[in-house]
Amino acid sequence: MTFLADLFHNTIFLSAVTGWLVAQVMKTVIHLILTKEFVAERMVGSGGMPSSHSATVCGLATAAGITYGGGSFEFAISVILAIIVMYDAMGVRRETGIQAKVLNEMLEAFSTMGKKMSPEEKLKEFVGHTPLQVLAGAILGIVIAVVICYL
Structure with a gap:
């Protein structure tokens, strides 16, 4: 075969x-x-x-x-x-996703002061389980x- x-x-x-x-x-x-x-x-x-x-x-x-x-x-x-x-x-990759979500929220808050973040610039949040x-x-x-x- x-x-x-x-x-x-x-x-x-x-x-x-x-x-x-x-x-x-x-x-x-x-x-x-x-x-x-x-x-x-x-x-x-x-x-x-x-x-x-x-x-x-x-x-x-x-x-x-x-x-x-x-x-x-x-x-x-x-x-x-x-x-x-x-x-x-469940461990490392899940924590990475949680951190990405927090960082995206922080960057979004800072973007009100200047340049708006594009969707491509956001960190991937769906990483772990x-x-x-x-x-x-x-x-x-x-x-x-x-x-x-x-x-």
Whole structure:
């Protein structure tokens, strides 16, 4: 088989990518419902509900566990990766988003004295995730991997 054919028959790869894709679409739809505004950036951007990072790594880890077993090095590596990614999403990246929001508010307040800030100059606020967003992404990734691996 060719490389691409092998790749698209790889349940571990498909579980991770499908987890990411479904989470991004859900995130965009949820944002649309809450704000009544379609923002195309939500399809590829980070932050928001559910966490696509968590869906991706949990889909990866679950599929590796199903395929190779709980005692395999593939499963161990993917679980450690998932823990690091989800911890980072709730920690450093979430704090970065909170700080960006505060800085944007400060810059906006200062802009009344002079030049107005353009939307391109604002810092990105959707960066990290709340624990609920990470949990929702993790559950989504696990469910997707189970469905893909047992189909």
